[in-house]
Amino acid sequence: MAEHGDNRLSVSCTRAHQSDLQDESTIASPATSSEADALKVKEWEVGRFQDEIAATQGIRIRRRPPTGPPLHYVGPFEFRLQNEGNTPRNILEEIVWNKDVEVSKLKERRPLYTLKKALDAASPTRDFIGALKASNLRTGMPGLIAEVKKASPSRGVLREDFDPVEIAKAYEKGGAACLSVLTDEKYFQGSFDNLEAIRKAGVKCPLLCKEFIIDAWQIYFARTKGADAVLLIAGVLPDLDIKYMVKISKLLGLAALVEVHDEREMDRVLDIDGIQLIGINNRDLETFEVDISNTKKLLEGERGQKIRKKDIVVVGESGIFTPDDIAFVQEAGVKAVLVGESIVKKRDLTKGIAELYGREIAS
Numbered sequence: 001m002a003e004h005g006d007n008r009l010s011v012s013c014t015r016a017h018q019s020d021l022q023d024e025s026t027i028a029s030p031a032t033s034s035e036a037d038a039l040k041v042k043e044w045e046v047g048r049f050q051d052e053i054a055a056t057q058g059i060r061i062r063r064r065p066p067t068g069p070p071l072h073y074v075g076p077f078e079f080r081l082q083n084e085g086n087t088p089r090n091i092l093e094e095i096v097w098n099k100d101v102e103v104s105k106l107k108e109r110r111p112l113y114t115l116k117k118a119l120d121a122a123s124p125t126r127d128f129i130g131a132l133k134a135s136n137l138r139t140g141m142p143g144l145i146a147e148v149k150k151a152s153p154s155r156g157v158l159r160e161d162f163d164p165v166e167i168a169k170a171y172e173k174g175g176a177a178c179l180s181v182l183t184d185e186k187y188f189q190g191s192f193d194n195l196e197a198i199r200k201a202g203v204k205c206p207l208l209c210k211e212f213i214i215d216a217w218q219i220y221f222a223r224t225k226g227a228d229a230v231l232l233i234a235g236v237l238p239d240l241d242i243k244y245m246v247k248i249s250k251l252l253g254l255a256a257l258v259e260v261h262d263e264r265e266m267d268r269v270l271d272i273d274g275i276q277l278i279g280i281n282n283r284d285l286e287t288f289e290v291d292i293s294n295t296k297k298l299l300e301g302e303r304g305q306k307i308r309k310k311d312i313v314v315v316g317e318s319g320i321f322t323p324d325d326i327a328f329v330q331e332a333g334v335k336a337v338l339v340g341e342s343i344v345k346k347r348d349l350t351k352g353i354a355e356l357y358g359r360e361i362a363s
């Protein structure tokens with residue numbers, strides 16, 4: 001019944017205090033099924049409370065279906081009962097609701113204390129932000145985070161002959177500074193096995209675990225699978241969760257790429273101390289619309305000044321296809337780009353990077 005004990009952790013995550021960082025593994029599991037039921041009820045109540053807090057920060061994505069699980073099974077037949085409350089409003093919300101269930105099950109199999117134990121023997125992480133800065137200095141162009149991406153909800157399957165390790169090696173050969181590895185199975189056909197395999201294959205580029213993180217447990221898990229950085233999506237996580245998760249990431253030696261899509265999210269994130277890496281996603285994850293001028297819009301005026309003052313590295317993400325696109329986001333102020341579709345679809349991945357940049361960027 002570790003799940004229920006651990007679920008209390010995600011509650012503490014929203015009410016983050018520094019002391020939570022020490023207390024996590026000591027929370028007890030419920031002893032009886034009635035205690036477990038009571039905890040489940042509490043969990044729903046807290047979930048609703050979390051959503052209320054999130055809404056005050058402009059977050060539209062609800063953590064869980066407000067009226068209970070989206071599927072109901074009645075008698076010998078399965079009925080799919082849907083109403084406005086338990087139907088996700090968009091794909092991002094659907095992903096988050098599925099992730100919540102997935103993470104609860106994973107936590108039951110691998111409670112936090114076992115992950116912490118595994119970390120005692122883990123090899124050190126590599127400097128993700130340092131690699132981006134070094135590449136930017138060396139080439140005079142944005143450092144490349146090349147994405148190992150088989151499929152996506154908006155584009156379907158991008159590459160049929162998908163060998164993650166071969167793709168990672170080809171990207172590295174083409175001059176990628178870092179790699180982004182999608183680990184979500186249901187919507188992106190990715191996996192943590194891919195992340196682990198790339199890490200074990202001797203690829204030197206630091207690795208971003210591209211996951212929908214909603215619980216600090218996932219950060220520990222990513223670290224055990226070889227990640228050097230994790231993604232935190234401001235459109236999903238309230239401010240206190242971001243603060244807490246950035247701290248946890250640092251404690252584990254991981255960089256945190258905090259992703260924003262609009263001005264409101266950027267302003268929230270700029271008010272949080274300790275953030276060194278911000279990704280501006282040109283894709284609206286609720287509608288799939290992609291517009292690279294979003295990067296420019298979010299870096300104009302006072303926001304740009306604040307970012308430079310804080311020495312934050314900005315990554316332009318999504319919809320980058322041509323040397324003109326690279327020049328456009330560089331002009332806007334990014335020091336790095338995160339690119340999936342335009343390179344993963346190329347037959348020759350190494351050459352594809354040179355085509356994207358309009359020149360060789362390998363050293």
Ligand SMILES: O=C(O)c1ccccc1NCC(=O)[C@H](O)[C@H](O)COP(=O)(O)O
Pocket residue numbers: 091092147149152153154155281283285288317318319320338339340341342
């Ligand atoms: O790509 C999607 O369809 C998508 C849908 C819902 C949530 C996230 C999604 N993508 C994640 C990303 O933002 C991209 O994988 C990444 O920035 C690379 O984008 P691209 O170069 O356009 O493949």
